[in-house]
Amino acid sequence: MPPGHARDRLFVLAVALLGGLYVGLIAALVFADAAYTSSSAVGRALEDPNVRFAIRLSLLSSTATAVLAIWVAVPLGYVLARFQFPGKILADALIDIPIVLPPLVVGVSLLILFRTAAGRWVEGFLPFTYAVPGVILAQFTVAAAFAARTMRVAFEQINPRAEAVALTLGCSRAGAFWRVALPEARRGVLAAATMAWARALGEFGPVLVFAGATRMKTEVLPTTVYLEMSVGNLETAIAVSLVMVAVAGAVLLVVRLAGAGAGGRA
Amino acid sequence: MRALHWFLGTAAVLAGCFFFLQSDPGLGPGDSSKPRIVVLCAAGLKGPLESIARSFESDTGIAVELDFGGSQTLFARLSDPHRPADVFLPADESYIRIAREKALVGGGTALVSMQAVVIVRKPASPPTWADLTSGRLRVAQADPSVAAVGRRTQEALAPADWRALNAATTVYKPTVSDVLNAVRLGGVDAGVVWDAIVLPHPDLLAVHLPQLAGVTARVEAAVAVKGPNPHATERFVRYLADPTRGGAAFRTAGYAIAGPATAR
Numbered sequence: 001m002p003p004g005h006a007r008d009r010l011f012v013l014a015v016a017l018l019g020g021l022y023v024g025l026i027a028a029l030v031f032a033d034a035a036y037t038s039s040s041a042v043g044r045a046l047e048d049p050n051v052r053f054a055i056r057l058s059l060l061s062s063t064a065t066a067v068l069a070i071w072v073a074v075p076l077g078y079v080l081a082r083f084q085f086p087g088k089i090l091a092d093a094l095i096d097i098p099i100v101l102p103p104l105v106v107g108v109s110l111l112i113l114f115r116t117a118a119g120r121w122v123e124g125f126l127p128f129t130y131a132v133p134g135v136i137l138a139q140f141t142v143a144a145a146f147a148a149r150t151m152r153v154a155f156e157q158i159n160p161r162a163e164a165v166a167l168t169l170g171c172s173r174a175g176a177f178w179r180v181a182l183p184e185a186r187r188g189v190l191a192a193a194t195m196a197w198a199r200a201l202g203e204f205g206p207v208l209v210f211a212g213a214t215r216m217k218t219e220v221l222p223t224t225v226y227l228e229m230s231v232g233n234l235e236t237a238i239a240v241s242l243v244m245v246a247v248a249g250a251v252l253l254v255v256r257l258a259g260a261g262a263g264g265r266a
Numbered sequence: 267m268r269a270l271h272w273f274l275g276t277a278a279v280l281a282g283c284f285f286f287l288q289s290d291p292g293l294g295p296g297d298s299s300k301p302r303i304v305v306l307c308a309a310g311l312k313g314p315l316e317s318i319a320r321s322f323e324s325d326t327g328i329a330v331e332l333d334f335g336g337s338q339t340l341f342a343r344l345s346d347p348h349r350p351a352d353v354f355l356p357a358d359e360s361y362i363r364i365a366r367e368k369a370l371v372g373g374g375t376a377l378v379s380m381q382a383v384v385i386v387r388k389p390a391s392p393p394t395w396a397d398l399t400s401g402r403l404r405v406a407q408a409d410p411s412v413a414a415v416g417r418r419t420q421e422a423l424a425p426a427d428w429r430a431l432n433a434a435t436t437v438y439k440p441t442v443s444d445v446l447n448a449v450r451l452g453g454v455d456a457g458v459v460w461d462a463i464v465l466p467h468p469d470l471l472a473v474h475l476p477q478l479a480g481v482t483a484r485v486e487a488a489v490a491v492k493g494p495n496p497h498a499t500e501r502f503v504r505y506l507a508d509p510t511r512g513g514a515a516f517r518t519a520g521y522a523i524a525g526p527a528t529a530r
Contacts, residue, residue: 067277130343213333214331229333230334230441232450237498255497
């Protein structure tokens, strides 16, 4: 065997081993959870009206959050990837704040914001604090930052030459965006949407602080896990966690298959 | 056209989400004609409070909205003038005292009392105080600066006993439930918790030690001064304290009812 091939095999083996360690860790976590609880505990959790409510609210709020995050992340990512402007470094750093801040602080900051005159004025039309719109806003505040980061990378990886050609052929800047940049970034859009959705589904700290943990009102699945752990019901908490894993896995799989079927692999 | 399709497609998904959110019987605006009270309740009291709220609602027709959280979080919520709550029910009476000093609530009504115990996983043998402080056991305690059981343990123990227990403590957890979970999951061998939270867990053994005899606390309910439904709220607090209604549910959940002499 040529020495080069042996080195290649060693390299592939090392890469697979290192990557596999992490995949193995996650798989071990899920298996450990499954072994700790029982199918009857999962069944009981699924029959609980509070858990069913939390599943519905989690799915609806995460989907709404993902759409809102994409509406913001696509233009933001495009601007940051394509244009130079004063304050760009500051804007770039501000987007990272929801990512680096402890989640509870995001919740507290939202509460403080809605105590200001402007916040109270907005609440006159639509109550956010301790209400369902607050759940979506808390999820959106964090999830949109992840989506914007993903979209910026997606646009940066697209060669701007095609857009430049479109411009020289008489296309407007908006036309070049809609006809060239966005279709080329569709895998990035799908990745950003799934990232935002998944992030929103697992968001807990800001939701707890800003929207509360009111049963059958603002209770999402992570809140259910927290409430069950608060009374030492570990079996139910783990069962609900497994329901979350199953729901998230199923939705992400469908989205990725749909994305692959639409012409690009997510 | 592409822009329009993209926008309309995502807007349709969003509109669908909001439609389902609005039409869900639990998520919609609800029946505004029905009286409703908001109870800020310590997460650790979830079990008995859910059962009491259900029976109160069916007996009186008054809806009870239970907002769970840590006592400190609930205290912050109680202080928010824009979202008034009706009843404050933290994990121990000290928060009622602080809320009363800030004129947020009226007098508290004593509901149940709790006693600190040491828990171990069965079939471990019951530890003695010497075992607990020997350093051979991994011991968890609730943080005295944030959790009532931790603070009461520090206050009530003799200084030498506290120093010994503190030295033998492997980890401090933010809540009493975290201590219980750490013992159940095997992260530690023993923990100091309230007796009331042990009953639903037959895998745990609760040990009363003489050194912890003075470590007690009471759970009280207080009516918020600015609560929008004072009459319904008074009825709910009376229901909570009624030995045949709320009291029965607390007893079933393993709590000791606070005697009439302690009620204020």
